[in-house]
Amino acid sequence: MNVLQVSAEIFPLLKTGGLxxxxxxxxxxxxxxxCEVRVLLPGFAPIMADLQSSTVLTELTxxxxxxxxxxxxxxxxxxVTAYVLDAxxxxxxxxxxxxxEQRLPHHDNHRRFALLGWVAAKLACGLDPVWQPAVVHSHDWHAALTSAYLAFGPSQGRLVANVYTVHNLAYQxxxxxxxxxxxxxxxxxFSVNGLEFHGQMSFMKAGLYYADHITTVSPTYAKEIQTHEQGCGLDGLLRARAHDLTGILNAVDESVWNPATDTAITAPFDAQKTSGKARCKAALQQALGLEVKADALLFGVVSRLTEQKGLHxxxxxxxxxxxxxxxxxVLGTGEAALEAEFLARAAAHPQAVAVRIGYDEAFAHQIFSATDVTLVPSRFEPCGLTQxxxxxxxxxPLVHRVGGLADTVVDCALEHLADGSANGFVFKEFTTSALVRAVRRAFALYARPAEWRSVRRQAMQQELGWDKAAAQYVALYRHLIA
Known part of the structure; x- marks a missing residue:
């Protein structure tokens, strides 16, 4: 089954987030x-630099x-074989x-990403004479016009199944x-049954309205976006398309995220032999000027620094x-006020708080390897890979019970400790007091080393790889083709 994946970025070549x-x-x-998967990407410099043995398929206007x-x-x-927009x-x-550079959207973003969807539809309709996709799978608003161009394109485009994945409904x-x-x-x-959205034009809405099937990145988020609270103004459309909406939980690339083989961290470790984690912790504490103290409960934040992430x-x-x-x-970048406040707290407590503004992939790996608790207190979270x-x-993980966080983290309540399912700390209300209670539970469990080790082992042994999610996507593709 030939599948064309359409996205604006791709790890490790170009990354701004979980997409x-x-x-x-x-x-x-x-x-x-x-499947046989090919990808379509904009010609950003890192992608062009990695493209080997390239030939011009065609020139278009x-x-x-x-x-x-x-x-x-x-x-x-x-x-992976790729089609790249050389512009x-x-x-x-x-x-x-x-x-x-001033953090303002490029003035022609509508053209830059409309082109991505327009060429995707061309490929679906036979632009490459030797390879024809049976499924076009587009991701987030950048690729959302794929669905619209297919809906209004040549009739053969209608023979190609069109799947659209929402990674974050808030970015439309x-x-x-x-x-x-x-x-x-x-x-x-440009109508209510199309791109029009409160007098504006929404690429995201085009994907939601015209796609054959919509997926999003966790089962809980698929339910949440059908509500007024988290529907971002599109909940009515999503409820109308509920039978064409599926939540498929994201997964972890275990060839990249594996502490037993990770070359970016100080020492390797696994669920059975965790001594390397203590070495990672001491090395990070020393490198950041924190007090080197093995029994200090070390919390980590790797995140965009925004209100949505609950960092206030x-x-x-x-x-x-x-x-x-x-x-x-803390590692991240985002809202200037949050950046400044975290830096101020680090200056006030240099042995207890360390902050690095920006993003560094290797340093993110080092934080996960060294910390005892990963904080993800998001107001909403479609899936979340950090946890x-x-x-x-x-x-x-210490998380707010929303989206994919609710689907992946089980609180260390007594009943979950008893049945062995506990793997983190969960709070329900999006308030400081609820977060503080979860933090206290983390300290309480950490004071019981044997139980902490048991929960940590349970967490590390979870199956989080791509096999299950890939099987769900393949089943969906086959259903749509049939």
Whole structure:
């Protein structure tokens, strides 16, 4: 079964968040399950640099008149055949894939990512004469127009199953309606039953409305986005399409996230032999100027620093965490006010709090390997990979019970300790007091070393690989083709 995956980023070549991790791991998992997967990506510089043996498949004129080369080659790092949009004027710019150096969205993002969906539809309709996908699987708002272009394209495009995955409903690709005329879609596409969204234009809505089937990244999140509270204004559409909506839990690429083989960490360890984790902890404490203290409960945050991630709750609870002898290490970037506040707390408590602004993949691995607890107190969380990385590395997740966090973390309540299912700490209400109570439970369990080791072993032994998720995707693809 030929599958075309369409995404804006892909790990390890280009990553701004969890989308890249999924886009990087899913092709190999699907190939192992019997598919032949190719990927379509924008020609960002790291992707172009990794593209080997490339040839020009075709040259196209976008609906708004720009010329673009569609290259075909092999992504050497991933070993996956790729189609890449070679358009340096669109993709080779300072800043991030989505924002300029002043953290403002690129003025022509609607064109840059409409092109991704437009070429995906062309490939679905036979652009490559020697390879035809049976399924086009597009990810998040950047690739969402794939569904619209297929809906209004040549009739043969309707023979290709079209799956659209929502990674985070809060990021919708909203643009002014005047930009609709650049897209090359017919006027009827800009309507309530289409891209129109409160007078604006929503790429995300196009994916949700026109796709054959919608998936999202955890079963609980699939339910939550049908509610007013978490539907981001699209809950009515999602309820109307509930029979075409499936939550498939994300997974961990265990070739990348495995403490027994991870070359980025100080010492290897596994669920049975954890002495290496103590060495990782001491090394990180020393490197960051924290007090080198084996029995200090070390908490870690690896996250975008935003209100959505619940990090204002962490700041409010930090005094109690420190007073109980705990330590905190933070890695992330985001809202300026949160960055400044975390840096101020680190300056005030240099032996207990360490903060690094930015993102460093190797340092993230070191944090998971060294910490005892991974904090993920998100207001909402579609799936979350951070808590899964914590589980793999024996850093027990402390999470708010939402989305994929609810699907992967079991609280250390007495009944769960008794039946062996406990693997972390869960709080229900999104309040500082609820977070503090969970932090206290973490300290209480840490004071009972034998029980802590048992829970940590349970966490590290969980099956979090891609086999199950890949099988669910393949079953969905086959159902849609049939």
């Amino acid at each position: 890249a991790d999924i886009a990087g791991a899913l092709p190999a998992a699907l190939n192992a399950a019997g 976008a609906p708004w008149g720009e010329r673009v080369l569609v290259r075909q080659g092999l992504l050497g790092t991933l070993g 340096p004027h669109l993709y080779c710019r300072p800043g991030t894939p989505y924002e300029d 690709g909203i643009f002014a309606p005047i930009h609709f005329y650049d897209l090359g879609l017919p006027p009827q596409a 709750l962490v700041l409010t609870a930090l005094d109690e965490l420190i007073a109980r002898g705990g330590q905190l290490v 899964m990385y914590g589980l793999k590395y024996g850093s027990l």
